[in-house]
Amino acid sequence: MNTPLSTDIALEAKQLMVVRSGQVVLQQLSFVVEKGQIFALLGGNGAGKSTTLLTFLGFLPPTAGAAYVQGLNVEQHTREVRQAIAYLPEATTLYTHLSAQENLSYLLTLAGRQIDRAAIDKALDTVGLPTRAHAQRLDAYSKGMRQKVAIALALLRETPILLLDEPTSGLDPVAIDELNTLVQNLAAEGRTVLMVTHDVYGACQVADRIALLHNGSLVGTFSASKGAPIDTNTVHTAFKEQTVR
């Protein structure tokens, strides 16, 4: 089932079909994400965006078709695939009995990365978490602060691929801008980003390519031309057409 892939391809969905509880969530979904690219999956609620990410992580087995990460079939190489991916879930899920520093230290050690406290603090500073909060338990954090810790975790994993599920959820406008800059810097370093969002404006600002999903199928793709971002109006119109239909 392994398809020989170009070494430039980080992620590939090939005729992907996922059925959950008797409902078809993804059907005939095919796309590729090249290395160093920022790829945004855009769509309304229930379009299948998060399901696509979960399939790439091996959390959901495809009913048909296959997902590939760096040429590896996800179903057959789940462990290797997960080590190559940093995942930021939609609902920030970290341990509330631990501080930001402890969360990162614990989860990174489980991922096989020994990161010292200074590097953790630096990453937390990078994502804009106040220094005084680094050692506080997460049960005292706002949703946005938790999101920043989760982003810091994704950064510290230093994986070639990042899967971000609604990364701007809960962040204030300044933090959203900072995150977008961060994502672009990561892509510039050669890391691949597959993000899921229903924020058309934000997606157009950062993504090199946007795929529009509706009812589990790809209904349109948009690419940035050299030096110019994807046109927000075009994507917005397409998005409205699909979701209103």
Added chain:
Amino acid sequence: MMNPLRIAADEWRLWYRSRLAMVGLAAVIGLLAGTATITALRVHTESKDRTEGQVQADEHFLTQPDRHPHRMIHYGHYVFRTPAPLAIFDPGIDALTGDAIFLEGHRQNSATFASAQASTNLGGFGALTPALMYQLFVPLLLIAFGHSVILRERELGTLPTLLAQGLSTSTLVAGKMLALVGLITLLLLPALLVLFFALANGASAIVSLTVVLSYALYLLVWAAIIMLASLTSRHRSWALGVLLGIWFSWTLLIPRLGATITRLRIPTAGKIEMDLLMQEDIRRAGDGHNATDPAFVNIRTELLAQHNVERVEDLPVNIRGVVAEASEAALTTIMNRYANTRMRLEVSQAKAVTSFGWLSPPLALSAASQTLAGTDLATHHRFLREAEKLRLDFVQGLNRIHAQQLRYQDDIDRSRNTEAEKRTRVSAESWSLLKKFSFSRAQANDRISVAFRYWMMLIAWVAGIAVACGLATRRLAP
């Protein structure tokens, strides 16, 4: 290799930071330590009392004045069984069976002074012992701590975060299991202290170690079933409800159901009923106090023929002593027959009840624990048999003195002739024929080999649940 340890350490950190968990843990450990101390003190006092009781009983018997030997047979003697060193951990059925027996001629008395008959225990509940704490209450603490080990990750949504770090579900489950094993180890520390104390008081090291391992194995069964519930349940209330239902079934329902079914399957006659039947047989065997009882005609005839004399007065032995000895032997055969029947039935019942250990691990553990501690039914039967052997030895010894040292004519005349009565008194030095009673329990190896039978039940439980956990781990997904 290190990740299970890290996961276990984080689970411990969570417990440590939860005030409620720490209070619960401290309360149970305090209760275990308290129960262990109280039980150890109680058993120590009982042991001292029984040792002193035996010394006093020996003294009383040996310091009796010159007497007719048959009076000494009826004067009787007490034998005491000191508690097993491991009774400080598991007193088993000691509280129900009694620890002293009054030995006398023509009767096999039941053991007396059972502490369950003491007024403080008349409420219908047995005393709280370390063994009972581990069998009943420690599993509840494990349930409180462990029911959400996996479930919480699922409920809080941290499961995908964990798995996304490249962690396998088996590593996660191994880590959580390790956390529970750590908790079990901590909870077994008071037991270890008690067993060290028992060791210092003469308990076998290998048996003490086996007791700890038995409890560890038992708590492992609980850890495994708790893990299975946490792996397969979607909600805490469901996991908690199922586990409390299992606790209720295993600790209360099945043991009582087992006892009821056993009573129906293997009925036993009550003590009064058995005693009446036995008395009937004893009556038929003749009255050993009456040398002219028709039941002993043969003895009389044989003796006269053997010594070639016409009258019993001319025999070189006192026929009353000979008849008493023969009668006691015949009575003992009858009494032993009834005693053995009763003991066999009790053993069958006990075996039938413990076979329910295949359905209830606490039953299997309880049987293993009592066997190892030497506080089980087999030990009680051993005490009855050893006491009976001593009874028969000293009664027959006195009967032989009666036959050999007392003249028949004096024996006949002693109630109406003071001088004859004086001549029927034998020297008090003869009372030293009474051997010192020292109860010996079964050897360590024998106890361990019997307990192994119950270990198999616990091992089967662990293995069965481990397989189910393995299957559930494979299916674990966010």
